[in-house]
Amino acid sequence: MSVQSRARLARIRTFIDSLNLPAVYLILVITFVTAYLLTTLFGRGDFLSSSTLTNMMVRSVALGIVAVGQTFVILGASIDLSVAYLISVTAVMASYIMQGETSNIPLALAVVLGIGVVVGTVNGLIVTRLKVNPLITTLGTGLVMHGILNASFDNFVGAVPSSFQVLGYDNVGPVPVSVLLLATVVLLGNFILQRTTFGAHLYSVGGSEETARLSGVRTSRVIIGAHIICSLTAVLTGLFIVSRTGAGAPWLGPDGVYDLESIAVTVLGGTALSGGKGGVWGTIAGVFIFAILATLFNQIGMDTYLRQVLRGLIIIIAVAAYQYRSKEQAA
C-alpha cells in the first residue's frame, strides 16, 4: 500500500472516529452486507433496488419512532411495556374520531396526544410515587388499556381520510413523508438528550437515582417526563400505522410486538437496561438491523413461523453480543 492511500485511510478513520458512532453501526454494516450477499445468491429481487430500500425505511418508521421513546425511559432506568396497547388505542381512537372526514383531524390529534400525556403521566406517577417496579406498572397499565379497548371494539373501526394517509404513503421529492417524520423524531430526541438540562438529568437519574437526588435533581419529575415522551412516541407510531392501514383495530399494536421489539432494538443499540448509558443513534441502528433482517427473510421466502423463531433468537443473540462486548470493555 502506498503512503498516500495509507494517509487517506487514516484520514477516513479519523473522520469516522470523530462521528463517535456507537459500535452497533459495525453490526449494522455487517448485517447489511450479509443480507445483500444472501439475497443476491439465494433470493428473488434486487436488495439494493429503490423500492426495497424504501420499503425497508417505511418498515423502520413504526418501530423507530416508539423505540426513540423507549430509549428515553430505559435511559432513566425505567421501561415501558404498555406502548403496544397505547399504539392500538391511538390507532382506534384516531380512526374512530376522524370517521373519514378531514375536518375531524385536529380533534383526533388533540385527543390521542392527550391520551398519550395522561398514560405517560400515570405510568410515571405509579413508578415514582407508589414505587412500583416499572415492568409491573406498565404491564398493568397495558392490561388496563387492552381490556378497555377489547371491551369497546372488536374489529376495524372508523376510517382515516385520504388527506391523513399522506403521512403513510406520500413522498416529498424522493423521500417518504414517514421517513421525514422518523428523522425529525430522532433528531429531536437526540437534541433533548444531548443539549437540554432535562437530557442531562435523565442520564444522571438513570446512572444513579440516589446521586442525582443528592445533587439536587428532581428525580421523579425526570422519570415522569421520560414516560410522557415515551407515550407520545407510541402515539406517533399509532398515527403512522393507522395512516397506513386506513382504519384502527385493537390488535394492531400487540400484533406488531412493539413492546418487546422497541426494548430489543434499544438494548441492541447499546442502551443499558440498567439506565444511564446509550442514546437514540444506537437505537436507530438497531431498528435498521431489524428491518434489514425482515427484508432478508422476506426475499429468501422464509416460512412465517420460522421467521418468528429467528426473531426471538436474534433478540437474544443481539443482546448477548452487546453484553459480551461491554464486558470486554469493562475488563
Add this chain to the structure above:
Amino acid sequence: MMTLNAQTLATLRQRLRWLGAIPPIYVVLIALFVWIWILNPNFSQSTVFLSFLRRATPLLILAAGQLFVIVSGGFDLSVGSLITLTVLGSAVMLDNDPSRTWWVISVMYLIGIGVGLFNAFVVNVLRVSSFIGTLGMLLALKGLALYWSSGAPAGYLPDNFRIFGRGVVEDVPLLGRLPYAVIVLIVFATIAIFIYHGTSLGKLIKTVGDNPQAARLSGVRVSWVRTIAFVTSSVSAVTAGILLGGFAGVSTNVGDGYELEAISAVVLGGAVLLGGQGSVPNAIAGALTLRALFTLLNLLGLSAPVRFVVQGIIIIGAAAYAAYSMRRSSK
C-alpha cells in the same frame, strides 16, 4: 380495675397476634370465596368447588414454578408459549394413537427441561437479562409451536392423554368426584413446597435472589441455583400444558397470556420482584385469588376483556402495597 382491663387487652392482643401474621392474600381469597358463594350458593358444594379448582389448576401449578424464578431474581416469560408448544406438539406427535401417550409425555418433559436449560444458559452464560431472554423465547417457542403444527391445530389428543385434564375419580369418600387435575396439583405443589421450604435449595434460591454477588462470594453456585429455578418453571409449564390440552383441547392460542397471569399471581402472593422473598403456598393462593376474581367478575356479568382491566389494576395495587409495607417496615 383499669389496670386489669389494660392487662387483659394486652394479653388478648398478644394471643391474637398470629392473626396479623397471616398474609393478606388469604383474607382476600376468603372474602372472594364468600362473595362468590353469596351470588352462587352452589359454590360450596364439593363438586362445584372442585371443578372450579380443576379449571384453575394449570395456573396454580404455573405460579408455583414461576415463584422459583422470581425469588431467584428473574422472570420467566416463556411459559405461555411453552404451554402452547406442549399442546400443539403433543397433538401432532400423538395423532390420536393412545399407545404413544407415555412416550409423548416423556418427550414433552424432555423438551421442557431443554427449554429451562436454554433459558438458564441465556441468563448465566450469555448474561442476557432474564426478562429479555425469556421474552425472546416467548416469540421463538410460539413460532416453533406453530411451525410444528403448520399454523393451525393439527392432530388429535387421545383420551388417555386428556384424562389428566378432564378425567375424574368417581366415588371418593367425602368429596365425591375428584378430578385428576387436582391430584396432579397436590403432587406438584407438595414437591415444590418440599424443595422450596424443606431443603437447603430453597434458602439458596432466596440468597441468590437477594444478592447474587454476596451469594457468589459466600460460595453459592449461583448459575446452578438459577438453572434449577428455570427448569422448575419450564416443567410446571409442560405440566400445565398437558392439563390444558386435556380440558381445553387443541388450539393455537391455548397458552397465550399465561405468563402474565403467573407473574400476576406470584406478585399477588406477596413475592418481591427482583428476588429474595416469597412462598410457594402464597403464590398458589395468589393464583387461586386471580381465578376466583375472574369467576366473580363472570358472575357479576362483566365481559371477558374487563378481566384484563381488573388484572392490571390488582397487580399494580399488590405491588404498590408490597412496596408500601416494605418502606414502612424499614423505617
